Amino acid sequence: xxxxxxxxxxxxxxxxxxxxxxxxxxxxxxxxxxxxxxxxxxxxxxxxxxxxxxxxxxxxxxxxxxxxxxxxxxxxxxxxxxxxxxxxxxxxxxxxxxxxxxxxxxxxxxxxxxxxxxxxxxxxxxxxxxxxxxxxxxxxxxxxxxxxxxxxxxxxxxxxxxxxxxxxxxxxxxxxxxxxxxxxxxxxxxxxxxxxxxxxxxxxxxxxxxxxxxxxxxxxxxxxxxxxxxxxxxxxxxxxxxxxxxxxxxxxxxxxxxxxxxxxxxxxxxxxxxxxxxxxxxxxxxxxxxxxxxxxxxxxxxxxxxxxxxxxxxxxxxxxxxxxxxx
Amino acid sequence: xxxxxxxxxxxxxxxxxxxxxxxxxxxxxxxxxxxxxxxxxxxxxxxxxxxxxxxxxxxxxxxxxxxxxxxxxxxxxxxxxxxxxxxxxxxxxxxxxxxxxxxxxxxxxxxxxxxxxxxxxxxxxxxxxxxxxxxxxxxxxxxxxxxxxxxxxxxxxxxxxxxxxxxxxxxxxxxxxxxxxxxxxxxxxxxxxxxxxxxxxxxxxxxxxxxxxxxxxxxxxxxxxxxxxxxxxxxxxxxxxxxxxxxxxxxxxxxxxxxxxxxxxxxxxxxxxxxxxxxxxxxxxxxxxxxxxxxxxxxxxxxxxxxxxxxxxxxxxxxxxxxxxxxxxxxxxx
Ligand SMILES: Nc1ncnc2c1ncn2[C@@H]1O[C@H](COP(=O)(O)OP(=O)(O)OP(=O)(O)O)[C@@H](O)[C@H]1O
Ligand code: SF4
Ligand SMILES: [Mg+2]
Numbered sequence: 241x242x243x244x245x246x247x248x249x250x251x252x253x254x255x256x257x258x259x260x261x262x263x264x265x266x267x268x269x270x271x272x273x274x275x276x277x278x279x280x281x282x283x284x285x286x287x288x289x290x291x292x293x294x295x296x297x298x299x300x301x302x303x304x305x306x307x308x309x310x311x312x313x314x315x316x317x318x319x320x321x322x323x324x325x326x327x328x329x330x331x332x333x334x335x336x337x338x339x340x341x342x343x344x345x346x347x348x349x350x351x352x353x354x355x356x357x358x359x360x361x362x363x364x365x366x367x368x369x370x371x372x373x374x375x376x377x378x379x380x381x382x383x384x385x386x387x388x389x390x391x392x393x394x395x396x397x398x399x400x401x402x403x404x405x406x407x408x409x410x411x412x413x414x415x416x417x418x419x420x421x422x423x424x425x426x427x428x429x430x431x432x433x434x435x436x437x438x439x440x441x442x443x444x445x446x447x448x449x450x451x452x453x454x455x456x457x458x459x460x461x462x463x464x465x466x467x468x469x470x471x472x473x474x475x476x477x478x479x480x481x482x483x484x485x486x487x488x489x490x491x492x493x494x495x496x497x498x499x500x501x502x503x504x505x506x507x508x509x510x511x512x513x514x515x516x517x518x519x520x521x522x523x524x525x526x527x528x529x530x531x532x533x534x535x536x537x538x539x540x541x542x543x544x545x546x547x548x549x550x551x552x553x554x555x556x557x558x559x560x561x562x563x564x565x566x567x
Numbered sequence: 568x569x570x571x572x573x574x575x576x577x578x579x580x581x582x583x584x585x586x587x588x589x590x591x592x593x594x595x596x597x598x599x600x601x602x603x604x605x606x607x608x609x610x611x612x613x614x615x616x617x618x619x620x621x622x623x624x625x626x627x628x629x630x631x632x633x634x635x636x637x638x639x640x641x642x643x644x645x646x647x648x649x650x651x652x653x654x655x656x657x658x659x660x661x662x663x664x665x666x667x668x669x670x671x672x673x674x675x676x677x678x679x680x681x682x683x684x685x686x687x688x689x690x691x692x693x694x695x696x697x698x699x700x701x702x703x704x705x706x707x708x709x710x711x712x713x714x715x716x717x718x719x720x721x722x723x724x725x726x727x728x729x730x731x732x733x734x735x736x737x738x739x740x741x742x743x744x745x746x747x748x749x750x751x752x753x754x755x756x757x758x759x760x761x762x763x764x765x766x767x768x769x770x771x772x773x774x775x776x777x778x779x780x781x782x783x784x785x786x787x788x789x790x791x792x793x794x795x796x797x798x799x800x801x802x803x804x805x806x807x808x809x810x811x812x813x814x815x816x817x818x819x820x821x822x823x824x825x826x827x828x829x830x831x832x833x834x835x836x837x838x839x840x841x842x843x844x845x846x847x848x849x850x851x852x853x854x855x856x857x858x859x860x861x862x863x864x865x866x867x868x869x870x871x872x873x874x875x876x877x878x879x880x881x882x883x884x885x886x887x888x889x890x891x892x893x894x895x896x897x898x899x900x901x
Contacts, residue, residue: 458669464625465664466684466735467657470649476683477672484674556719557673 337512344436356447491547579634606790805881
């Protein structure tokens with residue numbers, strides 16, 4: 241078990257190093273940072289001096305090593321565009337994104353699993369068929385279109401919910417939260433649905449497919465043949481077995497919510513890191529882009545790690561240590 | 568009415584499909600007496616498993632019982648509601664499936680699965696159920712049962728897992744156990760142990776057994792009576808000794824020709840030329856007529872029904888044989 245965790249953590253570090261390499265490459269290949277920092281009229285000598293000062297003339301490896309060391313300490317330099325430390329920028333906008341992602345993730349998971357189980361158990365009912373049809377629309381419509389549609393219906397026509405921004409926020413120990421104010425909560429609804437809908441339909445279809453598969457297995461038939469109640473068979477046995485493979489994909493889906501937040505944040509003018517990233521791309525603000533890339537990678541790596549450990553906890557067959565000694 | 572434990576009367580199982588209704592079981596009748604072992608044999612697709620599923624009320628839709636009745640101790644169980652039937656499953660009729668590797672839920676320990684089943688059917692405490700489970704595991708031959716009970720299924724070998732499955736099927740003390748090819752998926756070396764175990768433990772508890780198998784050798788050693796199924800119908804049914812030593816139906820005779828010799832263990836060969844017809848292509852008249860050497864005019868026109876052949880209750884569905892005159896008492900007996 242311990243060896244397994246250590247191995248997985250080492251793998252994660254390796255992944256992060258590769259991503260760091262890509263981020264670092266951004267600096268060298270996307271635009272010239274010097275151009276972004278000095279005006280058109282700066283002389284070549286001035287530029288060279290700045291280059292030396294920034295260490296841009298050092299050998300590749302030592303530059304990379306510096307980048308990684310600083311990144312590990314949360315230092316991604318200064319934003320070209322806003323002239324503020326990148327980390328500060330990201331941290332100030334992270335709560336908005338994390339709260340949005342959290343609410344979407346919970347929505348996607350709860351409704352995804354709920355609908356998935358329901359449609360698997362009531363395979364041919366009209367409610368199930370309706371859910372399945374609607375979910376097809378959910379998968380095939382692009383996120384921004386869903387966002388625009390929701391804004392049109394609930395913000396413009398019905399005027400029930402705000403169409404942009406976070407509403408009022410409260411700051412608690414450096415963390416700005418929208419959970420504690422009515423406008424903050426109302427503002428969360430539309431973007432959270434927009435962001436979570438796609439993941440929800442994916443999770444739902446996955447759960448449904450997996451559960452139908454499990455319901456056909458011999459151990460479910462045998463459980464029924466032993467006279468266990470429907471509830472025990474469906475939820476005690478079938479659901480648990482369904483969740484084993486679902487955990488992995490669901491975990492990855494939740495991770496990708498943070499990545500997908502870019503589009504939703506743009507549509508709803510949500511002041512999160514996704515919107516920050518889009519603006520950075522427009523201005524070729526490489527330090528912010530690099531930091532964002534690393535942050536998303538870190539989120540994926542951490543979620544992956546948690547998912548693997550969960551998987552291990554749920555499925556006894558993976559705990560080989562005990563099995564090997566007995567037969 | 569007889570004192571049969573289980574009575575299957577004119578059972579008919581159908582699958583409605585887009586291209587019409589398929590009749591998978593047609594007019595099947597037999598009885599199982601308390602404590603009796605009834606062997607059920609037939610080629611793959613003959614309808615053995617479907618018969619078992621129909622009895623225990625687990626036909627998978629769209630399959631359905633379209634006719635006939637099933638009686639347990641004289642009471643109909645084929646038309647019970649879902650909840651009433653659930654109470655019979657496990658409690659009065661137990662079931663052992665073919666593949667022990669897939670019959671147990673991999674995510675629960677043997678203890679969890681046994682205790683859950685025991686407590687579903689009896690109002691006893693967790694610790695009492697556990698004691699009972701350990702005793703049962705011990706009885707089915709799991710060494711160090713008290714310790715092994717907390718292992719997961721994948722910690723056991725195939726033969727051991729089938730013992731666990733048997734314990735699970737028997738843990739609510741059913742009156743009838745349906746064992747559907749309980750050894751087909753097992754190593755040859757443990758097959759006879761498992762068959763012996765089923766036979767012994769059921770005898771001990773007075774449970775009757777419906778033993779579905781391809782293996783005529785197993786039937787010969789284990790069963791009291793045997794039913795030979797062909798294309799969803801009973802070809803011949805009767806006491807094992809009579810049917811095996813003097814088969815009457817040409818299909819049974821062919822099957823006997825395929826009983827393995829002592830050195831040959833694969834009993835699945837059927838040495839009758841041709842194959843069993845598919846459900847949508849069952850010929851008119853006797854279903855066996857395309858493969859039967861003795862077929863004559865009548866076999867292609869009319870379908871033979873099982874008729875009583877002797878005082879021991881053997882029945883044969885073949886135009887070569889006429890019913891004997893018997894007292895009414897025998898007629899009623901399946
Ligand atoms: N869902 C279904 N739809 C249509 N036909 C089916 C279905 N399930 C079973 N059958 C048919 O019913 C017939 C009997 O099947 P059954 O499983 O009872 O055979 P069996 O005698 O147990 O064979 P085996 O020895 O292979 O287990 C087969 O011809 C099979 O094709
Ligand atoms: S009825 Fe005819 S075809 Fe059928 S088994 Fe008897 S002799 Fe053969
Ligand atoms: Mg079968």
